[in-house]
Amino acid sequence: MPRTLDGQITMEKTPSYFVTKEAPARISAMSKDAKLIVVVRDPVTRVISDYTQTLSKRPDIPTFESLTFKNRTTGLIDISWSAIQIGIYAKHLENWLQYFPMSQILFVSGERLITDPSGELGRVQDFLVLKRIITDKHFYFNKTKGFPCLKKAEGSSKPHCLGKTKGRTHPNIDPEVVQRLREFYRPFNMKFYQMTGHDFGWDS
Numbered sequence: 001m002p003r004t005l006d007g008q009i010t011m012e013k014t015p016s017y018f019v020t021k022e023a024p025a026r027i028s029a030m031s032k033d034a035k036l037i038v039v040v041r042d043p044v045t046r047v048i049s050d051y052t053q054t055l056s057k058r059p060d061i062p063t064f065e066s067l068t069f070k071n072r073t074t075g076l077i078d079i080s081w082s083a084i085q086i087g088i089y090a091k092h093l094e095n096w097l098q099y100f101p102m103s104q105i106l107f108v109s110g111e112r113l114i115t116d117p118s119g120e121l122g123r124v125q126d127f128l129v130l131k132r133i134i135t136d137k138h139f140y141f142n143k144t145k146g147f148p149c150l151k152k153a154e155g156s157s158k159p160h161c162l163g164k165t166k167g168r169t170h171p172n173i174d175p176e177v178v179q180r181l182r183e184f185y186r187p188f189n190m191k192f193y194q195m196t197g198h199d200f201g202w203d204s
C-alpha cells in the first residue's frame, strides 16, 4: 500500500478479502480504523455469474447443475463448491465482526450500482466523509451494454464503460435448480439483512 499523506485516502480492492478467513485479523492489525466497502449482489445470480466467468476461461468444466448439487435427487447443495460458499454473506460477515464494528463496514448493492449508480456512490461518499462530488450527471445508461457508464471530467476524453469481460450472458439454468438455490440462500440472506439492518430485496 502506498503511503497516505494528510488529506488523502488510500484505497485497495480485492474481491476475495471478504471471504478469506485470515483477512479481518490481518487488516485489523494493519489499521483498526480502516473502512471496509463490500459490493454484494443476489447470491443466486452471483453463483451463476461466477460459473459463467470460469466457463469462459475453461469451457470443459462440468455443468452448473453437477457442481451445484451433492445429490440431485434430494436437492442437497454442495457447499464445498467455493462459488456456493461465497454467497453465504452472513457467515463471512460474522468473521469480520470479530474485528470490525458494523459502523466501519458499508455494503453496496450490486443491483443498485446498475439501476442507481449515483445513489449508491452517494452512500459511498457519505461513508467516506467525502463531499458528494459524483452525482447523477456523471452517469449515463448504455442500453447495449446494460450498464451505466461514467462520464469523466469536462473536456476529458471518452466516458468509461465496463470492459468486454463484464456483463457476460449467463447460460440458461433450469428454473427448478434456481428455485432450489433460492431456498438454500433464503435463511442466510435473512440473517444478513438482519445483521446489516438492510433488506437487499433478493427474496421478495
Ligand SMILES: Nc1ncnc2c1ncn2[C@@H]1O[C@H](COP(=O)(O)OS(=O)(=O)O)[C@@H](OP(=O)(O)O)[C@H]1O
Pocket (backbone or CB within 6 Å): 015, 049, 052, 053, 110, 113, 114, 162, 165, 166, 167, 168
Ligand atoms: N460497476 C459495476 N456495477 C455492477 N456490476 C458490475 C460492475 N462491474 C462489474 N460488475 C459485475 O460483477 C461481475 C464480476 O465482474 P468482474 O469480471 O469484474 O469480476 S472479477 O473482478 O473478474 O472477479 C460481473 O457480473 P456479470 O454481469 O454477471 O458477468 C460484472 O458485470
